[in-house]
Amino acid sequence: MQVEIFQDSKELASSTAQFIINMVREKPTATFILTSGDTPVQTYKKIVELAQANDFAQATFIGLDEWVGIPATSEGSCRYIVEENLLKPLNINPAQYTFFDSMTDDLQSECERVDKLLFEKGGADLILVGVGLNGHIGLNEPGTSFDLYCHVSALAEITKTTGQKYFKQGTELTQGITIGLKHLLEAGTAIMIATGEKKAEVIKEVVIQEPNINFPATVFKLHKNGHIWVDKAAASLLQ
Incomplete structure (x- = not known):
């Protein structure tokens, strides 16, 4: 696991965007989670600014997670955020991307569908994640096994509380459907990005704790090519 500290969120976003663009130029058929x-969002907007028209013409995109019971058209859904800030501005063909159907009556089949896609692709080339205040990755909450693929x-x-910031009005959140940590471990490259002082304690814990399921972000210590990229504020408690 490598930790890299950037001056601010703008520099972090630019570096992450360029890394992703460089990856797809080296491997046009790359799969991104x-x-x-x-x-x-800042990274996605920078990709749109820097990418050439056909850079992502053969790439595959998979959404990390969704709130169960929240439609894709909701401003708080993963699909909405990634589509509006990255995929639509890049004119990506919808056939190139997949998000969990969080409204389905058969969530297990939905997990199996996304698992199957990732297995067919030979795993993700890159998984890009943030980190929750409790150390969660995607919607893999504390206590989640590192051996799970897609799951509810x-x-x-x-x-549930911090998730409210993505919605204009109070929204009941109870379950998530998410890429599992085993898919993260099997990805060619895994990058966690974090910015701001509110994430400083989380980043400190990732660095000092041994890998353990009670703090899911520590899974990065088991990844063969895992990167923690943070701004100075998020790194403020590191030695």
Whole structure:
């Protein structure tokens, strides 16, 4: 696991964007698992700014997670955030991307569908994630096995609370459907990005703790090519 500290969120976003563009130029058929949330939006906008028209013409995109019961058209869904900030501005063909159907009556089949796609692709070339205040990755909450592929999770109380920021009005959040940590471990490259002082304690814990399921972000210590990229504020508690 390598930790890299950037001056600010702008520099972090530019570096992450360029890394992703360089990867797809080296491997045009690359498979990317992408997160939603506040932190990556700046990266996605920078990719749109820097990428050439056909850079991602053969790439595959998979959404990291979704809130169960929240439609894809909701401003708080992973699909909405990634589509609006990256895929649509890049004119990516919808046939190139997949997100969990969080409205289905058969969540297990939905997990198996996304698993199958990732297995067919030989795993992701890159998984880009943020990190929750409780150390969650995607919607893999504390206590989640590192050996799980796609699965449905019961949301922690802090996730239900902080998740409200993505919605214009109060929204009941109970479960998530998410890429599992085993897919993360099997990805060619895994990058966690974090910005701001509110993530400083989380980043400190990732660095000092041994890998353990009670702090899912520590899974990065087991990854053969795992990167923690943070701005100075998020790194402020590191020695």
